[in-house]
Ligand SMILES: Nc1nc2c(c(=O)[nH]1)N[C@H]1C(S)=C(S)[C@@H](COP(=O)(O)O)O[C@H]1N2
């Protein structure tokens with residue numbers, strides 16, 4: 001049988017999921033360990049994923065356009081397989097429950113910025129607010145700069161996936177995706193769209209901007225799961 005990199009990746013991801021479950025239930029894990037160094041993070045994976053350099057600054061990476069969106073023109077659309085599709089204005093978005101969280105940011109170009117203080121809305125809260133239909137299995141995210149990215153619904157619904165508008169106590173700057181960007185601490189940072197404009201719930205997966213250009217669809221930092 002020929003080697004199928006996709007099935008290998010899926011098998012690796014399942015092992016990592018089992019490992020995290022075992023950690024949460026404080027059971028003994030007998031499979032291969034997630035890679036990396038340092039003490040465990042709150043999900044039980046090493047704080048430093050493999051091949052990452054810890055930086056103190058916060059580099060800026062994007063496809064070259066940094067849209068400027070005044071708050072009065074900003075909106076976030078929730079569309080597709082939800083009971084109540086909705087376009088949130090800034091005031092409506094800010095009226096959703098706001099949470100503070102601290103999490104790590106891992107860029108595929110091999111830098112990580114640890115312990116970032118965020119404020120924003122949980123992806124799962126806005127999704128549940130609109131009523132996810134049972135057929136929804138994936139999300140496709142569109143940004144104001146024509147960037148896009150895609151995630152399995154299960155990943156997007158994790159407790160630490162946020163739509164953030166503050167970093168370290170100040171409004172998120174335009175260069176980092178303000179007014180609002182998504183963060184996906186358990187996946188490489190390209191899965192978190194800056195200048196997020198639309199979240200579409202779908203029953204089929206579609207590759208986003210970087211996923212179409214050779215980045216891994218699954219993007220697991222602890223499996224060194226970077227490029228296809
Ligand atoms: N809208 C949009 N979101 C984006 C990108 C982009 O080009 N446009 N680049 C992605 C990539 S590849 C990375 S590494 C991170 C970088 O975020 P930062 O510039 O705040 O460090 O944003 C991600 N989200």
Ligand SMILES: [Mo]
Nearest residue numbers: 061107108190
């Ligand atoms: Mo990136």
